[in-house]
Amino acid sequence: MQNFVFHNPTKIIFGRNTVPTIGSESVALGRRGLLVYGQNSVRETGLYDQVTASLAGAGIEMVEHSGVQSNPMLGHVREGIAKVKEHNLNVIIAVGGGSVIDSAKAIAAGSVVDHDVWKFFSGKKSIKNALPVTTVLTLAASGSEMNSGMVITNDTTQEKFGFGHRLLHPKASILDPEVTFTVPPDYTAYGAIDAIAHVLEFYMTTRDPDTPVQDRFMEGLIENAMNSCERCLKDPCDYGGRANLMWTATLALNGLTGAGLGRVGFPMHMIEHSLSALYKVPHGAGLSVVIPGWLSWYRRHDEARIAMLGRRIFPPSDLQPYTDAQIAERTIIIFKNWFGKIEGPVSLEELDIPVTDIPQIAENALALARFWRLNEYSQQTIEEILSLCR
Amino acid sequence: MQNFVFHNPTKIIFGRNTVPTIGSESVALGRRGLLVYGQNSVRETGLYDQVTASLAGAGIEMVEHSGVQSNPMLGHVREGIAKVKEHNLNVIIAVGGGSVIDSAKAIAAGSVVDHDVWKFFSGKKSIKNALPVTTVLTLAASGSEMNSGMVITNDTTQEKFGFGHRLLHPKASILDPEVTFTVPPDYTAYGAIDAIAHVLEFYMTTRDPDTPVQDRFMEGLIENAMNSCERCLKDPCDYGGRANLMWTATLALNGLTGAGLGRVGFPMHMIEHSLSALYKVPHGAGLSVVIPGWLSWYRRHDEARIAMLGRRIFPPSDLQPYTDAQIAERTIIIFKNWFGKIEGPVSLEELDIPVTDIPQIAENALALARFWRLNEYSQQTIEEILSLCR
Numbered sequence: 001m002q003n004f005v006f007h008n009p010t011k012i013i014f015g016r017n018t019v020p021t022i023g024s025e026s027v028a029l030g031r032r033g034l035l036v037y038g039q040n041s042v043r044e045t046g047l048y049d050q051v052t053a054s055l056a057g058a059g060i061e062m063v064e065h066s067g068v069q070s071n072p073m074l075g076h077v078r079e080g081i082a083k084v085k086e087h088n089l090n091v092i093i094a095v096g097g098g099s100v101i102d103s104a105k106a107i108a109a110g111s112v113v114d115h116d117v118w119k120f121f122s123g124k125k126s127i128k129n130a131l132p133v134t135t136v137l138t139l140a141a142s143g144s145e146m147n148s149g150m151v152i153t154n155d156t157t158q159e160k161f162g163f164g165h166r167l168l169h170p171k172a173s174i175l176d177p178e179v180t181f182t183v184p185p186d187y188t189a190y191g192a193i194d195a196i197a198h199v200l201e202f203y204m205t206t207r208d209p210d211t212p213v214q215d216r217f218m219e220g221l222i223e224n225a226m227n228s229c230e231r232c233l234k235d236p237c238d239y240g241g242r243a244n245l246m247w248t249a250t251l252a253l254n255g256l257t258g259a260g261l262g263r264v265g266f267p268m269h270m271i272e273h274s275l276s277a278l279y280k281v282p283h284g285a286g287l288s289v290v291i292p293g294w295l296s297w298y299r300r301h302d303e304a305r306i307a308m309l310g311r312r313i314f315p316p317s318d319l320q321p322y323t324d325a326q327i328a329e330r331t332i333i334i335f336k337n338w339f340g341k342i343e344g345p346v347s348l349e350e351l352d353i354p355v356t357d358i359p360q361i362a363e364n365a366l367a368l369a370r371f372w373r374l375n376e377y378s379q380q381t382i383e384e385i386l387s388l389c390r
Numbered sequence: 391m392q393n394f395v396f397h398n399p400t401k402i403i404f405g406r407n408t409v410p411t412i413g414s415e416s417v418a419l420g421r422r423g424l425l426v427y428g429q430n431s432v433r434e435t436g437l438y439d440q441v442t443a444s445l446a447g448a449g450i451e452m453v454e455h456s457g458v459q460s461n462p463m464l465g466h467v468r469e470g471i472a473k474v475k476e477h478n479l480n481v482i483i484a485v486g487g488g489s490v491i492d493s494a495k496a497i498a499a500g501s502v503v504d505h506d507v508w509k510f511f512s513g514k515k516s517i518k519n520a521l522p523v524t525t526v527l528t529l530a531a532s533g534s535e536m537n538s539g540m541v542i543t544n545d546t547t548q549e550k551f552g553f554g555h556r557l558l559h560p561k562a563s564i565l566d567p568e569v570t571f572t573v574p575p576d577y578t579a580y581g582a583i584d585a586i587a588h589v590l591e592f593y594m595t596t597r598d599p600d601t602p603v604q605d606r607f608m609e610g611l612i613e614n615a616m617n618s619c620e621r622c623l624k625d626p627c628d629y630g631g632r633a634n635l636m637w638t639a640t641l642a643l644n645g646l647t648g649a650g651l652g653r654v655g656f657p658m659h660m661i662e663h664s665l666s667a668l669y670k671v672p673h674g675a676g677l678s679v680v681i682p683g684w685l686s687w688y689r690r691h692d693e694a695r696i697a698m699l700g701r702r703i704f705p706p707s708d709l710q711p712y713t714d715a716q717i718a719e720r721t722i723i724i725f726k727n728w729f730g731k732i733e734g735p736v737s738l739e740e741l742d743i744p745v746t747d748i749p750q751i752a753e754n755a756l757a758l759a760r761f762w763r764l765n766e767y768s769q770q771t772i773e774e775i776l777s778l779c780r
Binding site for chain 1: 391392393394395396397398399400401402403404405406408567600601602603605606607609610611613614617618630633634637638641646649650708709
């Protein structure tokens with residue numbers, strides 16, 4: 001096991017009827033809030049009314065900042081920062097999924113400095129302070145509700161960049177599985193795929209093979225993401241399915257899976273971010289294409305690791321002495337088939353992306369590879385992986 | 391899944407050469423420290439020198455409070471509280487295992503009130519404040535380094551009582567596996583058994599069968615406690631073995647395993663505490679006797695749960711369609727044999743406790759059963775369980 005620091009101070013309030021605690025959790029941090037959310041769906045479901053009633057009841061004055069898009073945009077973050085500064089707000093309340101929470105974090109960091117917030121993402125400035133963030137989660141997917149990361153797309157440069165800082169952990173996050181009953185099948189599936197990708201990234205890129213504690217934890221998360229996703233697709237109001245998917249997605253990227261693995265990477269996200277940035281593909285849909293392709297490429301480097309995962313979570317039903325190569329191949333096929341089963345796309349073609357675009361996508365991804373110091377990924381390597389995404 | 395709040399703000403600093411960070415971590419919390427530790431072992435290994443050099447280097451003035459015993463005593467806690475009050479100290483630094491850390495927490499809580507600290511344990515007063523605690527862990531066992539619990543024995547009444555409060559989470563805990571290279575085989579084994587017990591308690595007493603995320607996590611922890619313990623017994627300086635055992639023991643009781651299970655209990659600890667209190671048995675040794683006995687009794691109530699665990703972590707090597715009853719029985723035997731293999735006692739007789747004492751032990755345990763609201767445990771039930779501890 002490698003040395004690590006694990007420090008996750010986010011308070012999770014999980015379960016039925018927990019949304020009305022947002023007021024009391026937030027007012028302890030500030031009395032003038034920026035309410036960040038996305039489109040109309042939170043209004044239609046009644047969640048908006050619940051949240052604003054709780055905030056008002058706690059005595060919080062609110063300024064609204066709606067309109068966050070999936071793959072959230074820098075321009076919209078800048079507008080939020082301007083509102084915070086204009087109204088001298090002191091707490092950011094996010095009601096939404098990963099895009100909304102990530103936007104809230106970027107606003108929280110950008111509101112306490114004079115320079116432009118993108119300088120944090122481009123590495124020119126580092127975060128030294130941030131406003132407190134609370135969240136009400138509406139989508140089981142990104143894990144942003146219990147981690148310090150954020151991903152924002154620069155509308156001008158078409159760069160989708162992400163990074164994290166310990167000051168960006170939400171102070172409190174409210175996870176009511178019933179809030180996700182209305183998530184449509186495609187986004188339910190994309191969320192599960194995102195959670196699976198978060199686990200796979202660390203599981204596969206670990207530098208240390210001697211981390212059985214983390215390995216068993218990660219295998220359990222992947223197994224549960226798949227099982228609970230299927231339950232939710234079968235019955236969108238299956239509380240247990242929604243609850244298990246929600247908690248799985250949160251745990252999939254809260255720092256615990258990667259603690260002790262050494263410097264892990266996000267190569268699949270690195271490539272997917274380019275698909276999202278260039279083609280406005282939903283993040284989970286892009287991952288659904290990239291995961292099998294990346295695994296097919298990675299198999300040439302470490303088929304034993306893929307086989308270990310496969311033997312644990314997809315054990316063959318007979319006792320034949322299969323080789324690692326056989327199990328690894330089978331594991332990739334199982335993932336790909338399962339993504340197809342839950343109606344995730346599994347090729348660039350299904351995303352209407354022509355293979356002739358591969359060089360251009362790889363060039364875009366390379367910028368993020370450099371920023372994330374994934375130095376083993378060249379233009380050629382990324383093109384090779386993308387050519388396996390079919 | 392049941393509603394829950396999960397909030398664990400302890401900062402974990404894990405790995406080689408991390409002990410020298412104790413000074414910088416502690417000085418941020420206070421400049422006048424009480425240094426709590428046990429016997430001479432921390433002096434003999436050089437750990438004492440490392441810690442005090444770091445604390446002095448950070449500018450912390452220290453008052454010493456050594457002599458914590460395993461199964462720590464109320465009288466010694468009271469002496470520590472008197473020192474804090476006399477010298478107006480503002481941070482508690484624990485260097486040791488669970489007993490030392492538990493003592494530090496009790497001192498941290500008792501130092502900020504005028505009444506006797508035992509009133510917290512007897513339920514007559516509740517904690518509203520506490521001094522900050524930092525720790526350097528020397529034994530993989532209790533999990534106290536990353537939770538809010540503590541167990542103290544009242545020397546006068548022979549009550550071994552435990553409870554927790556969110557303000558008692560250590561602010562920072564330093565876990566260097568190399569520090570545990572010198573832990574002798576018996577305490578290495580007892581520590582692993584303690585960690586296994588912590589997981590089994592929740593796994594078995596859950597009120598909710600629909601928690602697969604937690605179930606897979608717990609199964610992995612038990613598997614790893616066993617495997618890493620064996621590695622440590624084979625080679626006490628196997629860094630990976632020590633590291634995996636240490637992280638497993640910490641995760642086994644940091645709140646994550648039980649989150650979502652509803653009100654879980656500690657029935658095995660409830661009975662073991664009486665063995666420790668009445669016979670000065672090491673906690674892990676007592677658990678080694680109680681676990682198989684309790685499981686044999688519990689099997690009559692929920693053999694399916696024991697079988698689920700067994701199928702996951704001790705899968706039969708053939709594909710026979712064994713019944714739950716068969717698998718449950720086999721699982722209990724595997725645990726009992728394994729405890730024997732690592733030289734844990736597996737009967738009251740091996741602890742030199744006569745079976746004629748069973749009524750008296752049960753009477754002592756009953757007081758804790760009532761305090762912990764384990765209302766399904768009567769004198770007769772506890773006697774029945776103890777009679778299976780052979």
